[in-house]
Amino acid sequence: MKPAANTQLLVACLCADWCGACREYKPLFDSLARKFPNVRFLWVDVEDEADLIDPIEVEDFPTILIAKDQHPLFFGTVLPHIETVERLIQDKMTVGNHAVLTDAAVAKLVHSLQNQP
DSSP: OOOOOOOSEEEEEEEOTTOHHHHHHHHHHHHHHHHOTTSEEEEEETTTTHHHHTTOOOOSSSEEEEEETTEEEEEEEOOSOHHHHHHHHHHHHSSSOOOOOOOHHHHHHHHHHHTOO
C-alpha cells in the first residue's frame, strides 16, 4: 500500500497476488493514480491484509472501493476496464450529494484504510 495522503477521495483496489486479472490490472490502476494525483489510491492484497479486510469476504476481483471523507460511496467488482473506474472516480469527485453505502463492515474498512500509514 502507498503512504497516506491528505485527500478527500480514496480509491482502493482489493485484489490477490495469485489473481491473473489483478496482476494485469495493476499497471492500469497505477496509471489512474498518476492521472489523479489528488486522489489517494491503495492497492490492497486481501490475503496480505486479511486482518484489515475482515469480516468482508472479497470473492470477485478486482473489487473497487471508493470513499469520500470517511464515507463509502462505491464498493463492488469492476471488470478491469480502466475507463469504467475512471468514470466512477470522476463522478465521485463532482460536488453534490452522493449516496453513502450503509454497510457497517465497508464503513469500518474505509476508516481502517484512511488511517493506514
